[in-house]
Amino acid sequence: MSKSPTSYSDLADRVVRHYKKTKRDLPWRKNRAAYKVWISEIMLQQTRVAAVIPYYERWFNRFPTVEALANAPLDDVLAHWSGLGYYSRARNIHTSAKELHQHYGGQLPQDAKELRSLPGIGRYTAGAISSIAYGKREPLVDGNVARLLSRVFEIEEDIKSTSAIKQLWELCTKMVPAGSPGEFNQGLMELGALVCLPKNPKCGHCPLEPVCLAHAHDRTGELPVQAKRKKDSDKPLLERDALFVIRRGKILLAHRVPKGLFGGLWELPQTPSRPELAGLLSLSLSFHGKKPGMVHSQVLSHRRLCIRVWPASAEGRTKLAASTSYQALKWYPLSQLTTLGISSASKAIFQNIAELRAINREQQ
DNA sequence: AAGTCGGGGAG
DNA sequence: CTCCCAGACTT
Numbered sequence: 281m282s283k284s285p286t287s288y289s290d291l292a293d294r295v296v297r298h299y300k301k302t303k304r305d306l307p308w309r310k311n312r313a314a315y316k317v318w319i320s321e322i323m324l325q326q327t328r329v330a331a332v333i334p335y336y337e338r339w340f341n342r343f344p345t346v347e348a349l350a351n352a353p354l355d356d357v358l359a360h361w362s363g364l365g366y367y368s369r370a371r372n373i374h375t376s377a378k379e380l381h382q383h384y385g386g387q388l389p390q391d392a393k394e395l396r397s398l399p400g401i402g403r404y405t406a407g408a409i410s411s412i413a414y415g416k417r418e419p420l421v422d423g424n425v426a427r428l429l430s431r432v433f434e435i436e437e438d439i440k441s442t443s444a445i446k447q448l449w450e451l452c453t454k455m456v457p458a459g460s461p462g463e464f465n466q467g468l469m470e471l472g473a474l475v476c477l478p479k480n481p482k483c484g485h486c487p488l489e490p491v492c493l494a495h496a497h498d499r500t501g502e503l504p505v506q507a508k509r510k511k512d513s514d515k516p517l518l519e520r521d522a523l524f525v526i527r528r529g530k531i532l533l534a535h536r537v538p539k540g541l542f543g544g545l546w547e548l549p550q551t552p553s554r555p556e557l558a559g560l561l562s563l564s565l566s567f568h569g570k571k572p573g574m575v576h577s578q579v580l581s582h583r584r585l586c587i588r589v590w591p592a593s594a595e596g597r598t599k600l601a602a603s604t605s606y607q608a609l610k611w612y613p614l615s616q617l618t619t620l621g622i623s624s625a626s627k628a629i630f631q632n633i634a635e636l637r638a639i640n641r642e643q644q
Numbered sequence: 645a646a647g648t649c650g651g652g653g654a655g
Numbered sequence: 656c657t658c659c660c661a662g663a664c665t666t
Contacts, residue, residue, distance in 0.1 A: 324661040331652065332661090365650025368663080402663045422661045442645075469661055478659070479655090511657070541649065580650055624651060 286491040288455045291432075296460050298487040299467030304329075304474075307336050312462075314388040314413035315346055321408045322369050322400060329473070335364055346388075349374065350381035358544050358621025367543055367621070372400025390414040403449075412462035419452035420465050421445070424472025430504035431476060431494035439504040510582075518583045522548035523557045523565070524573060524633060525594045530611035531633075532561070532598065533620075537607045541580075546620045548629065549609065554590060561609065562599035567592045574632050578625045589629055 303309065306329065308320035319339055323332045339360055343349040349357070354374055361370035376398040380386055388409060389395055395406040407420030421429075426439045426448055433451065437444040456464055475486045481500050483489050494500045525532050534549040536542050551557050558565045572588035579585070598609050612620070614637075617630050 321661065326649090326660060326662055327651080328653070328660055363651075365652090366662085368649065372663085400663065404662060408661070420661080423659075424661065466661085473661080509658075513656080543649090578651085582648060582650095 289457065291488065291491060292455050292457045292464050294487040294491075295467040295471065296457070296463050299463055299470055302474075303466070303470055307333060309466075312413050314390075314409060316340070317409050317413040318388055318401075318405075319373070321405045322373055323364065325369060325405070326366060327364065331364070335360070346377050346380050346386040349377040350386075354538070354544060355620055359619055362545075362618075362620075362622050363624045363627060365624075367545060367623075368539075369400055370621075371538055371544055372398075375399050376401070388413070390416060392416065392418045408465065411456070411465050415462060417456055417458045417461045419449060419456045420469075421448045421452055422469055422472075424469045424476070425452065427478065427504050428468060428472040428476040428488075431481070431500055432488055432492045434493040434497070434499070434503065436503075436505060438507055440507060512579050512584065515579065515583045517586060519586045520550040520552060520588070521554040521557060521572075522550040522587050522589045522629070523561070523594075524548055524589050524591045525563075525565070526614070527594065527611065529613065531614050532594070533610050533612050534600075534606045535608040535610065536605055542623050544621060545626070546610075546612075546617075546622050547626045548587075548589065549606070550587065554588075557590075560601050560603065560606075561594075562601065563594040563596045565592045565594050573636070574629065576625055576629050576632070578628075585625060587625060587629065589633075 308316060320332070320336055323335055342356070342360055343352060352374075354371065357370050357374045358367060361367060364370075379398060380388060390410060392406040392410040395401050395409055396403065401409070404420050404422055407418040410416040410418040411420065426444075429435065429448055429451055430439050430444070435444055435447060437447075439445075439448070452468075471486065471488070475482045483492070483495050483500065486492070486495075489495055492500075494503045523532065532549060533546045536545050536547065538544040549557065549561055551560055554567075568591040573591040574589045576587045576589070577585065598611075600606055600609050614630070614634065622630070
């Protein structure tokens with residue numbers, strides 16, 4: 281890495297001034313209460329601003345305070361996270377809320393180190409809460425900041441490498457100003473999100489253009505250096521057979537254990553192959569067709585998911601076999617599925633089921 | 645240091 | 656199709 285092209289305080293001033301002038305009017309910028317900053321920062325992890333906004337607005341109607349959140353059932357919390365992905369974030373928020381309610385009087389601590397003791401709050405989020413909500417001089421580095429600073433300072437190493445990450449945090453630790461740390465941190469991220477784009481950065485609109493090494497050397501297209509990611513088509517295919525059965529107006533659902541993939545969510549009971557379904561559920565099944573009623577495919581971060589849905593009739597009393605994936609079964613009214621935590625894949629399947637049933641009713 | 649954990653919008 | 660997003664946690 282090259283020597284800094286200008287003083288850190290000059291650089292920070294440029295960022296803060298530009299941020300004050302051009303910042304977007306986002307919901308979480310109306311109110312800097314620590315609880316609200318916390319929830320927004322968790323929702324924004326690996327998630328785009330546009331995707332978060334409706335979830336953020338809905339959240340505080342149902343969970344207006346840390347205490348309300350601590351006292352809510354996990355199903356309710358996951359229902360309000362349905363479709364956002366990375367569901368451990370919601371589980372960790374719930375666990376943290378109970379911890380905050382019990383031991384911190386419902387208040388988030390101001391100290392970054394103390395914040396990091398809460399599940400789901402890592403180095404980035406602790407810095408964000410501490411600086412934005414409490415005005416503490418704490419740095420933060422996210423994907424936007426890493427890209428921006430790798431260009432400004434011409435960091436040549438892979439920005440995911442331990443060495444580059446260490447450099448980035450050291451840089452930010454030095455740069456973050458005592459006077460307006462929250463605005464500086466948000467300003468860096470805002471620049472990364474709107475100006476210092478991955479491709480075709482808008483250097484003409486950047487307050488750091490005069491001091492940016494990559495721009496000076498016409499290398500914004502080469503930086504940051506990043507390892508190639510795995511192509512979707514190279515991800516292993518996970519095929520599952522799911523059971524769709526309705527009895528007395530209720531659909532049979534399975535509750536996943538609260539960890540791992542889709543932890544704590546509800547879905548159609550599914551197994552690696554169709555013959556295993558009856559054993560999992562202790563039911564006598566007769567399938568309605570030789571072909572699945574529908575097939576849903578979806579790409580996840582590390583695999584491709586393909587779920588075949590098999591309509592069937594069932595006899596017997598459900599009893600969940602010992603399972604590494606499920607903790608419970610439940611017959612549930614199809615119309616009330618919005619009150620449970622379900623993934624986007626399940627949401628699509630349930631919607632498809634509802635539409636097919638509506639068509640069948642019209643034809644009768 | 646590498647793997648796991650979702651989902652969707654942009655191009 | 657591929658790319659990447661206001662990361663954290665486990666192994």
